[in-house]
Amino acid sequence: MKEPLSLRHDFWQVFATYTFLLIVGIGGVWMALHFLSPSDDVAGTRRGLALAGLVSMVIGFGVASWVRAWIRDDLERSRNEILQTLEAEDSAVPEELGDSVKELRKKVSQLETDKARLSVLLGAMSEAVVMLDGLERILVANPMAEKLLGLTSPYSKRRLGEVTQMKRLTDIVSDVLWRQTATITEVDWPASHNDIRHLWVSVAPITSDDKDPAGVVVVMYDVTRLRRLERVRRDFVANVSHELRTPIATIQSSAETLLMDGMDVGPIGVEFVETIHRQSGRMGQIVEDLLTLSRLEAAGEELAMQNVEILVVAQDVLERFRPVAQKNGVSLEIEVPEDLPPVQAEPRALQQILANLVENGLKYTPEGGQVIIRATRRDSDVVITVEDNGIGISPEHVHRVFERFYRVDTGRSREVGGTGLGLAIAKHLVRRLGGDIVLESQPQKGSKFKFWLPAHEP
Incomplete structure (x- = not known):
């Protein structure tokens, strides 16, 4: 050629x-x-x-x-x-190029499909979802976010503070971008003059491959209706409890009078009167616990915080339950270091927390067991533990024991008594004091209730 x-x-x-x-x-x-x-x-x-x-x-x-x-x-x-x-x-080059083109078209098609699915998913969500870049500019917002925040087009690439008047939200976003730590909180937002909306807000940071902040994802859920229903329920419980307090006290005092006066009602009559007295006392305790829980949930009462010595409060609580412990054959112990600093708490609240936890331990600890109150220092907190070696709790029940009226074993609970509100009250009190409470338990090995409170710094 x-x-x-x-x-x-x-x-x-x-x-x-x-x-x-x-x-x-x-x-x-x-x-x-x-x-x-x-x-x-x-x-x-x-x-x-x-x-x-x-x-x-x-x-x-x-x-x-x-x-x-x-x-x-x-x-x-x-x-x-x-x-x-x-x-x-060059016969091999067009074939390889053709395969690359096919693969590229396949990926583009898959991306378009994923984008369409994501759009449908975001549009169907009842939560408001907003994605922002590192400069707090809006990248994506679903229809619920547009409605909740009042966004009007064009809002893409505009800063969040420019398109919404929810200053609290912009402050949270800025804080998450700065600290690179997710946060969950509740925000009250005046949507209009007479309309206060309650929003559950979750903000999580987005990081790039090189670990640099790339933006945040904001998820908001309007819990206004739930909060209103909760307030109605709380008011109803408080009102009913107040109405029940007087008649229950009258029944209890009448039964107590019959027993004390030694009236000739016969053996069966005495048994009935004792049952009335015992059950009316239990009903009265339920009413008092419901009133206490309603006050705590309303969060209207300010607690008088002061420095509290844990050893002193623990000794008072154990002395209160020592007769019951001796009757059941259960020992009560305290392990609190003498140099442990006091905690920032309200004395009556801390006493009620320990009393509820000790009472719970005594109910589910068999004869020969023990209930121990321990306290140790951990960083800026004091960790308080109420431990028993009783029957324990199965893992599937651990996360629910702090719910009101929740019973792990309803049959046994009827035998030992109680209102089913003690642990719920303890949880609310701990959180009102600025701490938190958790449970560690294994069946037949006992339970550990741990809560921590801020230590007093001299």
């Missing part, structure tokens, strides 16, 4: 030959017509020369046409050979 440069060289060589023949033919005719004398004898000669020139020109044209046809065929063959060679050498 000839190289393209050689083909061009052959073409110009033949073209020069063709041009030379054409010039010779034309030149011969011109010389014959103009340089010979115009005699009769010469006229034939001139005609002969002209004819010769014409023949030369025709022959030149014929030779040039043949050479041109030969060159065209040769060029066509060369071009075809070059194309075949290129196709043979």
Whole structure:
């Protein structure tokens, strides 16, 4: 196969030959017509020369046409050979490129499908979802967020503080971006003059591959209706408890009078009166616990915080329950270091917390067991533990024991008594004091109730 440069060289060589023949033919005719004398004898000669020139020109044209046809065929063959060679050498490249294009189209299609699904998912959510970049500019917001925040287009790429008047939310977003720590809180937002909305807000940071902050995701849920229902329930419980307190106290005092006066009501009558007295006392305790829980949930009462010595409060609580412990054959112990700093708490609240936990331990600890109050220092807090070696609690019940009226074993709970509100009250009191409470328990190995309160720093 000839190289393209050689083909061009052959073409110009033949073209020069063709041009030379054409010039010779034309030149011969011109010389014959103009340089010979115009005699009769010469006229034939001139005609002969002209004819010769014409023949030369025709022959030149014929030779040039043949050479041109030969060159065209040769060029066509060369071009075809070059194309075949290129196709043979590069046949693998288009195949690989085709596979890459197919894979790219597949990924683009998958991304479009995922985007459509995400759009449908965000649009169907009852929660408001907003994604912001590191400069607090809005990237994505679902329809619920647009409605809740009052966003109007175009809001994309605009800062959150520019499109909403919820300053508390912008402060939370800025704090999460700065600390790179997720937060969950509740925000009260005046949507209008007479409409206060209660929003549950969760803000989580987004980090890039190089661990740099890339933005945040904000999830908001309007809990206004739930809070209103909760307030109605709380008010109803408080009102009913107040209404029940007087008649229950009257029943209890009447039964107690019958027992003390020694009236002749017979053995069966005495048993009935004792049952009335016992159950009315239990009902009275439930009412008092419900009132206490309602006050704690209302969070209207301010606790008088002060420095409280845990050892003193623990000793008072154990002395209160020591007769019951001796009757049940359960020992009560205290393990509190003498150099333990006091805690920031309200004395009566701390006493009620310990009393409820100790009472719970005594109810579910068999004869020969023990209930121990421990306290240790941990960083800026004091951790207080009420531990028993009783029957314990199964893992599936651990996260529910602080719910009101929740019973792990309803049959046993009826035997040991109680209102089912003691642990719920303890949890609310601990949180009102600025701490938290957890339970660690295993069946047949006992339970550990741990709560921590801020230590007093001198």
